[in-house]
Amino acid sequence: MTLSNSAPAPAAGPASGPATEVVLEAVGLTKHFPVRRKLRDLFTREHAAVHAVDDVNLVLRRGHVTALVGESGSGKSTVARLLAQLYPRTGGDILLHGDAVTVKGGRRFRAYARRVQMIFQDPFASLNPVHTVRYHLTRALKIHGNAGRTADDLERALADLLGRVSLTPPERYLEKFPHELSGGQRQRVAIARALGANPEALLADEPVSMLDVSIRLGVLNLLRDLKERLNLAILYITHDIASARYFADETMVMYAGRMVEGGESETVTQNPAHPYTRLLIESAPDPDRISGLTADTGDRGNGEPPSLINPPAGCRFNPRCPNVMPRCTVDLPPRIEIGDRPGHWAACWLYDPATVAAQQPGSAAAATEEAAR
Amino acid sequence: MTGQPVLEIRNLDVDYGLGDQAVHAVREVNLTLHRGEVLGLAGESGSGKSTLAYGLTRLLPPPGVISGGEVIYHPPGGEPYDVLGLSDRELRAFRWAETAIVFQGAMNSLNPVHKISTQLTDVIKAHQPNLSAAARTARAREMLRLVGISPDRMESYPHQLSGGMRQRVMIGMALALEPQVVIMDEPTTALDVVMQRQILGQLIELRERLGFSVIFITHDLSLLVEFSDRIAIMYGGRIVEEAPAETLYRDPMHPYSQGLLGSFPALRGPRRELAGIPGSPPDLRAMPTGCSFHPRCPKAFEPCPARLPILGQPDAPTGGGRTVACWLHPARVPVG
Amino acid sequence: MKYLLQRIAFYLFTAWAALTLNFVIPRMIPGDPVKSMISRFQGQMDPDAIESLYVLFGIDKQAGIWDQYVDYWGQLFRGDLGLSFTSFPSPVSEVIGTSVWWTVLLVGITTALSFAIGTGLGVLAGWRRGSWIDGLLPATTFLSSVPYFWLGLVAIALLAGPGSFFPSSGGYEPGLVPAFDQYFIPSAIQHSLLPAFTILISSVSGWILSMRNMMVTVAAEDYITVAHAKGLPERRVALSYAARNALLPNVSGFALSLGFIVGGTLLVEIVFSYPGLGYLLFRAVGAKDYPLMQGIFLVITISVLLANLLADVVYMLLDPRTRKEG
Amino acid sequence: MTIPTSSIDQVIPGEGAMAQPDTAPAAKAKRQRLRFVANGKAATGLIMLAIYCVLAIIGPWIAPYDPDARSNDLLAPPSAAHWFGTTHLGQDVLSQILVGTRGVMLVGLTAGLVATVLSVLIGVTAGFLGGAFDEALSALSNVFLVIPALPLIIIVASSFTTAGDVVVALTIGFTSWAWGARVLRAQTLSLRRRDYVEASRATGESTWRIILFEILPNLTAIIASGFVGTVIFAVMSEITLAFIGISSISSWNWGTILFWAQSQQALAQGAWWWFVPAGLAIALLGTALSLINFGIDEFVSPRLRSSGKSKVKTASGQTVRMRVGFTPVLASRPVRATQVARSYPAAPVSNGKVNGAHVAPRKEEVK
């Protein structure tokens, strides 16, 4: 299991390389959850909503892992579920091979599910305790017509599936109930189930966060292996930015429902541009920083993520941002190319040439710009 | 400041259940906590870290029993005594005043029906009955301020606070009686990295001011390396290695420690090669013979399955203050 | 507060539904109060009286169902529950008024007592698991499965023989006039002892069991361990931490049981010939006295609703979490 | 006559089960399903229930007499010929009890079944579909919950011209589903959000398959517990109806026996044998069902399980109770620490010997 996977060729930027056919794309994806409506709310003027995801753009390519990182509650899972069409979306489009798709249920949903599959965060919860491994996998195969015609076909398909996730020999696992498996084995079964549909894109929502340190790596390596062998497009969701560095080709950072930074993983983790990404990286435990408990880390804002029901105007990070400018509280920063590496961008006014220029005169420039609008 | 022991755990055995059914969750653990130090306790899930923490204060719920060993506490300036031998009344007086505990889930650690103030003051009341109500409240406010919560949150109920605030309340509560030892069982796993750093930073700062010792439990080794003075690694209910944090990080001796360290992707620095630990954690009911790690150990050789390695100072001259239980590094001086 | 408003809306809706049901059910009952009355007199009432009774009771002609419904609500808002057939022409409200206090006092007090005792024992049993109280549990299970009325019969057979201190029936010594004096009150209490014990014995076990189970569940919560770790006195841990939290789910159970006061203990009243509401309902059903049935059902329903509302308020006071949002 | 509030309550202690969605039992369901039977209480209850079921089937055949047959032993106390004595007509009470078992069991089980089916239909649908549907259904079940059941049953049952067993069973069934529905709804609501349900949706399962194969199997314990609870309630209600002479059951049941005993003033006549056996039969049936329910409760909520031994012997021969907050110490002697020092002579206590008499000092003394 000690797979010595060195970093992927660092030169290969997201734009280059031949095997980068776009499988799934999200454009302006938005999801607002209505705050549970009661009878009495019928009379109130406006409906409060959780702005869980706002205007998210995302591209998943074949044979390519895209990581989505961000703190708890930033909307990562929601993005995954939207991509899996498990939630109706409030706005935006999901393009499968360039075609906008919206499916709610029934046959079209199945057809979609055949190409886009999701792996859930918690392997302890995502398998039904009352069913065996065989049941879970058989269903996945049958629903998508991959079970073959005869019982033998099915057996073969099952064995193949378990083989793909390195659960061999298959007969040792087929009749087991989830509680009889270890966490890593369960997660493998969950992955096998997703593979049962023979998908093109895999949405892995924190596939290892519930697993033990020593098992995590095995599952991650398995996913990488699958990406390479089956040429899958994988969305890897995590809040562990270090694992994104190791595992993903590209990393996107989410904060409070919005994408704040994106780019090649190594670049994002080593040269974070957005103040939030920086905070995240500074906060991550770092063994090399022994006795690194300097006072400055303790005082980054009050640590409270913003309310998503009434998100802050402008940049959502502005109440905690050490570099906050007046404009941050007013205008929403767009994606701005950083320029250090191709494809590295951040949604932060710090990198706006205008702002950079206006930085020196002070807030007057901001004011004039304000007036110009 | 270090050097003087404050808590000595000797040959502690903790079981779940009795007789044949018993699961030996902690076996023959020897560990010494020194004054003012942060002792990290790591190991994967189920290795017995929590059991050890609860066991040494006799807080294990049934069917847990302490089947052997002793926990010697050294009060500052007083005679040491065995915590496990205290009567119920003595134990109650001992708890919190000498050792306080911060548990993993702050949501569940605070009584949902009482205000923060009540929960802060009742512990003071129980241990210092002579203190006036006003003095108690004052102390409670002070504790809140200490952990960075505005004292006007005193009258809040737990559910009105965020997870981080609750955790900080718990830390404040733990320090209210200025105990000698604070045990923290995964105090930050439920929190965000940002929040985690914030809280731990505060804790370390407080330790500097108040001088208590900390037993810090987690399975996140990189966190431990950064935060603690010494680290003990547990595997299958036993301590397999113990060393100063830096030493352990730079030069882990036990293959399991090496595996653990190799499982963490590092965020900074050069990209390291990652090597996981193959296999799965042992079943406590059917422990492997000899060294319980041997079935997963890449370096296992012939004594490993046969004989149990004893925790002791390794032969090799790799600096003092470290012990390991591995046949690769046979013990020169066994501990205990 | 919002929580409370929302609950009140719910209660209003439920009250409407119950009252409508209350209107519908008696109209579906095919029986006939006059015939029932004749049968009670088995031949000693002139069959020619049938017609005069129909006229008397005003059931000789039928209005449209909708008109009746509107009338019904009109009457309700006037607090007029109609006239009872069995004791015509006394208003239903008056008939109920004479018996409701017996039930409220006997069963109400007993239920509250049973809740208090049961909860207390349950706390003990749950806290000291494996102690002698656990040994009582099988007996408790058995007692909670015994029908009230049968226990009553047995109690009468064993304890209420002639010359016994315990009277076997009635609410007070016949011949006494209800009054708050030294003759009536002791008599009323004396008459209520056996029924009260019967209810107590068979209902207390339910509380013991549920409270014990809640205690056991709560005792494993982290905050209990924390309380122990804090070195708090055992009493405080048991009462202020464990029992306080374990009590919460039982509060709504208590409210429901308050609601069951009338319905549930009807049989005790029958067995002990206790002049309460349950017994009245029994007679009303037998006599096809719709107005009376409606009235009693109404009283029961309203009291259940009130009890639940009360429980909600109490719950809100006990559990700070409900105070915040609904 | 009320449903033992404990029974269903405990399955979901408050909202507790929702707060901690994935407890051990869910993960270990299959194995423990068998362990449920191994539970002492449940086993006792099941055996007792089985006996009742057997009696319900063979009762009429093994009854020594025709329960209606009169004899010349009027109101005779128990004897060799009539084990449970006779009635005022000389009928054999034992035979009546035996023959009456069937009616009781039939009504109890039918009513339980009807109520359970209704509660599953309403509760699970409401919980799973949510939205306005849910609001309507839960309002409905709340109304049924609040409306007092027994008076309602009495009124409804007395309104049927031919209130046979079936009618009584249906009446009870239709009026007592609400509690179960509420519990099931709450549970379904929490199950609906479980990852495995979402996961099977993401796999492409159809809604009805999700309800039937993913959600329902996980509700078995609660459904079973609800069923048992309703059966208890139904049996009690049925007997009550018979006892107060409302249901017109031509066949015998225990309530009918009690009705006769009561209307013939068995008490005044000193004929205790007339009502004692029937009451005991009811109580024992109720006990059996309650025991099964406890078994289910313990199965669902493992904390309630009494874990084998509750007392342990320490090395010094003392018996200590297992309890929360004070873990028993087996090997080291519980009393004095001096003895510790002696049994572990190597204990390197730095400054001198361990003082056994030392009591944890108060904070003030420390400072």
Add this chain to the structure above:
Amino acid sequence: SDSPNNPNANQGEAATVLNIGMPNGPQTENHNPFLGTSSASSLGYKWMIYEPLMMWNPVKPADPAKPWLGTKAEWSADYKTVKVTVRDGATWSDGKPLTAEDVAFTFNLIKNDKALNTGNTPYGDITASGSDVTIKFGEPQFVNQNKVLQQPIVPKHIWETIKSPSTDVNKTPVGSGPYTLKSFTPQTTTLVARTSGYWGTQPAVKELRYTSYTDNNAQTTALANGESEWSFVFIPNVQQVFVGKNPTHHKIWSPPVLGIHGLYINTTKKPFDDAVVRRAMDMVINRDDIFVQASSSYFHPVVKSVTGLPTPAAEAYIAPEYKGKEHKVDVEGAKKLLTDAGYKLEGNVLKDKSGKDVKITLTDPAGWSDYQTSLEIVKDNLSQIGIAATVDKANQDAWFKNVEEGKFDATFRWTNGGATPYDLYQTIMDGTFLKPIGQASPAGNFGRFDSPEATKALKDYANASDDATRTTALNTLQKIFVEQMPMIPVGADNVGAAYNVKNWVGWPDDSNPYGAGQPTQANSLDVVLHLKPANA
């Protein structure tokens, strides 16, 4: 203390109180004498406050009624007019004199309010002149004469101000009787004797306490322990439960009246349309067993006479040919009767003429334990002649409906009672009630007994203007009854009582049956006035 419960308040007068009980449950205050639902009627104390014109003794129905408020009553020969002379000197308890005006007012009140006219009596003109009152009727009232004259008379000056007499609760009753209301509680009503102004002799009983026990059990217990001294309640095993508790003082007296209980048979169903079958059934039904086991050896006195008329009440009416002829169980005779008529008894099964098994369903409401007991016995008896009977315990409402509509095989039920055997026979045989199966005939003839002869005889009896016609008609009815057995009589109604002679003596009994013993009967006042302290 001034508490009403203070025992000292009544000290020394203890023996002046009579405790009367009825098992009627808690009462609501209502002293309206016209309403059967009032507490006054339910407990019977209306008869202590309000008095009738004549005091009729239902135990000896053929005896002439005793003058009471009326000193005499003269009926016209066609019984369509009665002239009553009202007593002089009677006063109302408020002191006003009682006059013929009051009497006329009372009857007019009833005539004008259908809800009060419980007898559905066809009143004509009612006039008072001097101390006489003349009441005219639309139909002959021979069979109802005593009912009419039993009407309690109310004071005009009070009731003319009452707007709705049928819904008034008459909180402060003013009557002419020797007692006035002292206090009312749902459980106990207390009456005290008037100190002055009563026209008759002052009663020895100074205070009457009517206690309403919640049910039969409670009433029985109260009787057994002496708490209750006078009541009318069914006591199972009465000898042990009541009498045996104190044999010297506890007495039970149960004189039959002219109303009976028996098994109605649906005469439209084969083979029960055949009188032979019905007679055979009658021959095997053991009335004594039913008497002993279902009515505790007293409650429904056995009807011994083959005519179905209870004795001694109807002694005077029994036709000469049936005098002394008593019913006897005769299984062999019944079998012979059946086989002679062409029925076959094969083993234990009776086959009808067409060879079918004879089966019968006996039905009665589930809760009526005495009837159910009777049915069990009947079932057992019928098996002796091979009739397979099943007992059906019906819902009360359903039973009512089915019996009225003729949808039954056989059922236990009562007949109406009256001053003559007319009511009894009418309920069983009157062809004017005859309705096809499925149509209700609430007043009688549930068994659809179709006998024009009987119908005519009943009509003759009611409308005759001379005794000879009546006697002939009644004899005819008896003959039809005996030969056709449209209903199998079993027991009679009784108007007796359970009473305690420890404190009071003078109760009616077999040696002196001067009146009904039941405390709610119209002549209960007569009984109370007969009582004397036991130790005097």
